[in-house]
Amino acid sequence: MDTKLTVDIEAISQVAERIKASTRVVVLTGAGISQESGVPTFRGADGLWQSFRAEDLATPEAFQRDPVLVWQWYDWRRSLIKPLEPNPGHYALVELEKRIPGLTLVTQNVDGLHRAAGSRDPIEMHGTIWRVRCLECKNTFENRTVPITILPKCEACDGLLRPDVVWFGESLNEEILHTIYTYLQKAQVVLIVGTSAMVQPAASFGMVAKRTAGAFVVELNRSRTHQSPLFDISIQGNAGELLPRIVDCIGP
Numbered sequence: 001m002d003t004k005l006t007v008d009i010e011a012i013s014q015v016a017e018r019i020k021a022s023t024r025v026v027v028l029t030g031a032g033i034s035q036e037s038g039v040p041t042f043r044g045a046d047g048l049w050q051s052f053r054a055e056d057l058a059t060p061e062a063f064q065r066d067p068v069l070v071w072q073w074y075d076w077r078r079s080l081i082k083p084l085e086p087n088p089g090h091y092a093l094v095e096l097e098k099r100i101p102g103l104t105l106v107t108q109n110v111d112g113l114h115r116a117a118g119s120r121d122p123i124e125m126h127g128t129i130w131r132v133r134c135l136e137c138k139n140t141f142e143n144r145t146v147p148i149t150i151l152p153k154c155e156a157c158d159g160l161l162r163p164d165v166v167w168f169g170e171s172l173n174e175e176i177l178h179t180i181y182t183y184l185q186k187a188q189v190v191l192i193v194g195t196s197a198m199v200q201p202a203a204s205f206g207m208v209a210k211r212t213a214g215a216f217v218v219e220l221n222r223s224r225t226h227q228s229p230l231f232d233i234s235i236q237g238n239a240g241e242l243l244p245r246i247v248d249c250i251g252p
């Protein structure tokens with residue numbers, strides 16, 4: 001008998017039971033959920049931060065210094081992501097949302113794949129690469145043009161546009177953060193999917209829900225992380241396999 005599979009099935013049915021008995025569930029996703037769609041993750045052997053320096057490409061200072069370089073990098077990422085499709089992990093979360101109306105989906109991802117899968121209203125806490133923001137008038141616009149004109153200019157005021165994402169050293173939108181903490185402080189179950197938990201504040205969400213709401217916190221990740229010992233259950237596997245199995249186990 002395959003012991004690992006047996007252990008996983010037990011863990012999966014335990015998670016499914018917890019979710020089934022809950023009305024308030026928060027799901028936090030990271031780059032790992034999009035990995036099976038072909039989106040590169042950030043850390044690990046094939047991660048973007050192995051080949052690129054975040055300081056050169058994903059900070060406000062980098063954009064000030066060399067907006068052409070930063071836009072070229074974002075244009076490359078947009079062209080890479082544009083043809084990609086959501087995978088069974090994204091679709092399983094859409095199904096989960098139908099079964100648990102009080103589910104809140106929070107993602108660190110900027111790839112737009114949760115929306116593409118049909119998730120109702122994912123909270124994109126790090127923004128999205130499919131939106132641009134004017135440095136002058138601060139207006140935001142949806143923009144899916146690939147390749148994008150470098151340097152893109154605002155239709156309203158001709159100011160320089162930047163990707164509407166959160167860069168290192170920038171604060172997250174306070175209203176969005178407040179909303180997320182409100183859900184965490186009421187959560188019965190938190191599912192943390194495909195994140196290395198290296199970037200704050202998302203890295204603390206599981207523990208915030210545990211301390212403030214006594215939430216049952218589950219980690220789904222291809223590998224163990226530094227936070228795995230802190231959670232109630234940590235299941236190792238691909239999000240695109242684990243999430244559909246959890247949803248199947250919950251049933252219609």
Ligand code: OAD
Binds near residue numbers: 036196199221237
């Ligand atoms: P990371 O690249 O740091 O971590 C990805 C995690 O996903 C790792 O723990 C992998 O083990 C796991 N993983 C990979 N493939 C998987 C799969 N198929 N199924 C399940 N797990 C898998 O990405 P994030 O944690 O999302 O921030 O990174 C957080 C933030 O750091 C990003 O939002 C970005 C980055 O710098 C900003 O740009 C502000």
